[in-house]
Amino acid sequence: AQSVSQHNHHVILSEAASLELGCNYSYGGTVNLFWYVQYPGQHLQLLLKYFSGDPLVKGIKGFEAEFIKSKFSFNLRKPSVQWSDTAEYFCAVTRNNDMRFGAGTRLTVKP
Amino acid sequence: DVKVTQSSRYLVKRTGEKVFLECVQDMDHENMFWYRQDPGLGLRLIYFSYDVKMKEKGDIPEGYSVSREKKERFSLILESASTNQTSMYLCASSLRDTSYNEQFFGPGTRLTVL
Numbered sequence: 685a686q687s688v689s690q691h692n693h694h695v696i697l698s699e700a701a702s703l704e705l706g707c708n709y710s711y712g713g714t715v716n717l718f719w720y721v722q723y724p725g726q727h728l729q730l731l732l733k734y735f736s737g738d739p740l741v742k743g744i745k746g747f748e749a750e751f752i753k754s755k756f757s758f759n760l761r762k763p764s765v766q767w768s769d770t771a772e773y774f775c776a777v778t779r780n781n782d783m784r785f786g787a788g789t790r791l792t793v794k795p
Numbered sequence: 796d797v798k799v800t801q802s803s804r805y806l807v808k809r810t811g812e813k814v815f816l817e818c819v820q821d822m823d824h825e826n827m828f829w830y831r832q833d834p835g836l837g838l839r840l841i842y843f844s845y846d847v848k849m850k851e852k853g854d855i856p857e858g859y860s861v862s863r864e865k866k867e868r869f870s871l872i873l874e875s876a877s878t879n880q881t882s883m884y885l886c887a888s889s890l891r892d893t894s895y896n897e898q899f900f901g902p903g904t905r906l907t908v909l
Contacts, residue, residue, distance in 0.1 A: 693835065716894050727799075728885065728900040735895060774837060778894040785830075787837040 688777050690786035697765055698794050705760040705789050707775030717758040718776040719749055720785075728774065734758065745769070767795045798822070799901035801886050807907045814873040816904050818886030825891040827869035828898060829853075829861060832883040841884075844869055845891065876908045 689708045697703060709715065719731040732743025739751040749760045758775060770793045775786040802817035820827065826845050830838040830853075840853030842861040850861050858880060862870045869888075873880055883905050887898040 785838040
């Protein structure tokens with residue numbers, strides 16, 4: 685079965701630390717990739733997405749993600765996290781109108 | 796701004812009750828989705844609809860049904876609630892091509908079945 689894996693369930697960082705959250709998928713062929721974020725008490729919202737072109741995509745709030753096709757990966761990065769980045773992050777992959785979400789990674793940023 | 800609203804933020808029901816969760820979107824989106832969100836499992840698709848009166852089963856449809864009588868409204872029905880249906884339920888909508896269009900989510904309904 686097609687799947688999306690987020691290996692880190694809970695990440696704890698101090699402010700100003702760099703962040704990288706992993707996302708791997710098992711789909712073959714052409715895929716579209718998304719990262720969503722859910723801040724405490726808020727609804728899920730889109731951080732960034734990749735369809736084609738430059739594999740390094742930039743999103744809101746200083747986040748970026750790199751698509752590495754050979755590794756089936758779409759890792760999320762931020763050079764310097766802030767306390768306000770505390771949230772749950774979900775990777776999602778679509779192929780042929782089928783969207784799958786990863787299990788999510790909870791990020792806690794200590795002030 | 797797209798707005799997806801859900802009828803309740805918190806709901807407590809008893810085992811065996813029939814439960815209705817309502818979702819309304821105001822952006823004329825063709826697609827609507829119901830997910831449940833559980834810790835460690837992420838979002839799992841229950842049902843989706845790509846048009847009025849159309850529905851497709853997702854990954855975990857057992858124990859649920861849906862209704863889409865109007866384009867803007869998508870209802871999730873638990874015919875006979877059970878304790879293992881205690882969860883956070885998320886509604887989402889998108890334009891027709893799901894592969895390219897982001898989904899917009901509602902705030903969620905946290906359902907507790909006692």
